[in-house]
Amino acid sequence: MGQRITVKNLEAWYGPGAERTLKSINIEIPANQVTAIIGPSGCGKSTFVRCLNRMHDTLPGARVSGEILLEGQNIYDQDPVQLRKTVGMVFQKPNPFPSMSIYENVVAGLRLTGVRNKEKLMSTAEKSLKMAALWDEVSGRLNYSGMSLSGGQQQRLCIARALAVEPSVLLMDEPASALDPIATLRIEELIMELKKEYTIVIVTHNMQQAARIADTTAFFLNGELIEYGPTSEIFTNPMDKRTEDYITGRFG
Amino acid sequence: MINKSRKVKNTVMMSLFVISTILALVPLFGVLGYVVLNGIGALDFDFFTNLPKPLGVVGGGMANAIVGTLIIITIASIIGIPVGILAAIYLTEYDRTSWLSTAVRFTTDVLTGIPSIIIGIVVYTTIILRTKQFSAISGGIALAIIMVPLVIRSTEEMLKLVPHTIREAAYALGIPKWRAIINVVLPTAAKGILTGAMLGVARVSGETAPLLFTAFGNNYWAKSLNEPIAALPLQIYQYAISPYEDWHRQAWAGSLVLILLVMVLTISARLIFRTRKG
Ligand SMILES: Nc1ncnc2c1ncn2[C@@H]1O[C@H](COP(=O)(O)OP(=O)(O)O)[C@@H](O)[C@H]1O
Ligand SMILES: [Mg+2]
Numbered sequence: 001m002g003q004r005i006t007v008k009n010l011e012a013w014y015g016p017g018a019e020r021t022l023k024s025i026n027i028e029i030p031a032n033q034v035t036a037i038i039g040p041s042g043c044g045k046s047t048f049v050r051c052l053n054r055m056h057d058t059l060p061g062a063r064v065s066g067e068i069l070l071e072g073q074n075i076y077d078q079d080p081v082q083l084r085k086t087v088g089m090v091f092q093k094p095n096p097f098p099s100m101s102i103y104e105n106v107v108a109g110l111r112l113t114g115v116r117n118k119e120k121l122m123s124t125a126e127k128s129l130k131m132a133a134l135w136d137e138v139s140g141r142l143n144y145s146g147m148s149l150s151g152g153q154q155q156r157l158c159i160a161r162a163l164a165v166e167p168s169v170l171l172m173d174e175p176a177s178a179l180d181p182i183a184t185l186r187i188e189e190l191i192m193e194l195k196k197e198y199t200i201v202i203v204t205h206n207m208q209q210a211a212r213i214a215d216t217t218a219f220f221l222n223g224e225l226i227e228y229g230p231t232s233e234i235f236t237n238p239m240d241k242r243t244e245d246y247i248t249g250r251f252g
Numbered sequence: 253m254i255n256k257s258r259k260v261k262n263t264v265m266m267s268l269f270v271i272s273t274i275l276a277l278v279p280l281f282g283v284l285g286y287v288v289l290n291g292i293g294a295l296d297f298d299f300f301t302n303l304p305k306p307l308g309v310v311g312g313g314m315a316n317a318i319v320g321t322l323i324i325i326t327i328a329s330i331i332g333i334p335v336g337i338l339a340a341i342y343l344t345e346y347d348r349t350s351w352l353s354t355a356v357r358f359t360t361d362v363l364t365g366i367p368s369i370i371i372g373i374v375v376y377t378t379i380i381l382r383t384k385q386f387s388a389i390s391g392g393i394a395l396a397i398i399m400v401p402l403v404i405r406s407t408e409e410m411l412k413l414v415p416h417t418i419r420e421a422a423y424a425l426g427i428p429k430w431r432a433i434i435n436v437v438l439p440t441a442a443k444g445i446l447t448g449a450m451l452g453v454a455r456v457s458g459e460t461a462p463l464l465f466t467a468f469g470n471n472y473w474a475k476s477l478n479e480p481i482a483a484l485p486l487q488i489y490q491y492a493i494s495p496y497e498d499w500h501r502q503a504w505a506g507s508l509v510l511i512l513l514v515m516v517l518t519i520s521a522r523l524i525f526r527t528r529k530g
Contacts, residue, residue, distance in 0.1 A: 053424065055420065055423065055424065058423075081423075081426055081427075081428050082426065083426075084423065084424055084425065084426040085425075085426035088424065088425070089424040091417060091420070091421065091424075093417060095415075095417045095418055095420075095421045096421075097418060097421065097422070097436050097440070098418070098440050099436070099439035099440045099442065100436075100439075108422070108425060108427070108435075108436070109425030109426060109427060111435075112422070112425070112427045112431045112432070112435050112436075113425075113426060113427060113428075113431070158421070161421075161425065162424070162425070165425055165426060
């Protein structure tokens with residue numbers, strides 16, 4: 001099941017003397033919904049989602065303040081390595097492990113954290129590939145290199161790999177921006193399917209995409225959360241002038 | 253007019269390039285050809301299976317030196333390759349900027365430029381003088397010291413080629429860092445690392461100077477790793493400076509075997525690297 005995320009006064013820096021990249025973000029991300037993060041390039045979308053699985057504060061020199069609660073538990077009190085099993089992530093560019101087969105890629109998160117049971121691994125691989133809508137295309141060649149797949153397939157492989165560790169939250173940072181329209185459509189359909197079981201936070205620079213798949217949308221600008229609400233509201237009746245300017249294409 | 257002078261310049265430069273290339277190739281093929289020509293005659297079955305014959309007796313071979321070289325190289329690899337790879341992992345994956353890694357990098361560069369005879373003397377004074385025993389082990393250690401900086405450097409380069417996104421993908425799955433390094437980063441760079449290691453082995457297998465005071469050489473089979481042991485470069489040296497015609501022939505044959513050994517190592521290293529995208 002998905003989990004709810006509560007962000008309180010989140011601020012983020014990339015270095016000791018650097019400017020604030022995120023400025024006092026407060027947001028409630030509901031469970032089992034798709035939340036889209038939109039905003040112009042460089043406004044802090046990636047930084048924000050990378051705070052949610054603590055990829056940000058493990059960079060040398062980087063720092064955060066504030067709180068992020070996952071079902072009420074502050075993630076900054078938790079072990080980041082453990083946390084990432086609950087909060088999975090899919091990156092902008094498909095990044096399968098080059099040395100591994102399709103099967104090994106999917107079960108990497110289990111095998112490399114100590115799961116040995118062959119049947120469990122195989123059944124998880126099948127289940128995850130099916131959820132990622134890739135099973136039919138690869139079931140006959142699980143031993144092929146993950147790099148032998150097309151870009152769209154590679155991205156679905158990465159989604160399957162993230163699902164295999166059974167997270168409750170899935171972060172996706174522009175997961176379709178490197179893909180062609182048909183592959184993009186497949187990923188979008190997949191996301192609609194996945195939200196039944198996961199809380200999904202998706203960064204996108206594509207506003208049509210946000211409008212198609214997101215239940216709620218958050219608009220970021222210069223490290224600030226400008227507006228946040230039901231997607232239909234944000235797109236048809238924005239409260240802030242800056243949101244309106246952005247979605248009508250006046251900047252960004 | 254202008255056109256013509258440009259053509260002349262072009263031709264002159266072109267000829268210079270071609271001549272220089274030929275000049276560079278002449279010694280290479282000269283050496284190879286000379287060694288093959290002189291060595292092939294003495295290269296018979298006995299050469300690979302027999303011990304050296306006593307002074308004045310014609311025939312015999314370099315079986316002990318060939319095996320000795322393989323043993324010393326193996327010892328050097330067992331020590332040098334893991335140390336080099338692990339140090340490179342530390343430098344690239346854990347600590348790119350501290351004073352320790354800066355110091356290691358600097359030492360590595362300096363060590364690469366130190367004449368190998370100095371390494372031999374250092375091993376001689378620190379190990380041989382203490383154990384009072386020339387040995388295969390000390391020869392292997394001397395060669396390992398030469399090998400380590402080469403392996404560190406090549407491994408570092410290969411690890412740096414692994415994209416950061418691959419490491420992040422592993423961390424994002426809740427895989428601990430050490431696991432990510434061993435099971436994701438290293439296998440991704442494996443072929444390059446192996447290639448670098450083999451070139452390192454090839455590089456030290458012809459070293460002579462450091463073996464003079466460590467392995468020392470032996471006209472018989474060494475019975476343990478703790479006594480003087482024969483090695484191809486040493487045997488070649490000893491035979492080449494002798495006044496005997498038959499020994500000269502054998503020195504050429506030994507040189508040919510040594511060159512072949514280095515070539516096999518180098519070429520297989522290149523082949524491994526070539527199959528990168530397998
Ligand atoms: N590794 C980094 N080091 C320093 N600054 C960074 C780093 N990554 C991003 N930034 C800066 O932080 C700001 C937000 O970047 P990012 O979160 O990637 O924006 P977005 O994903 O919305 O395009 C930008 O100004 C960017 O230059
Ligand atoms: Mg981004």
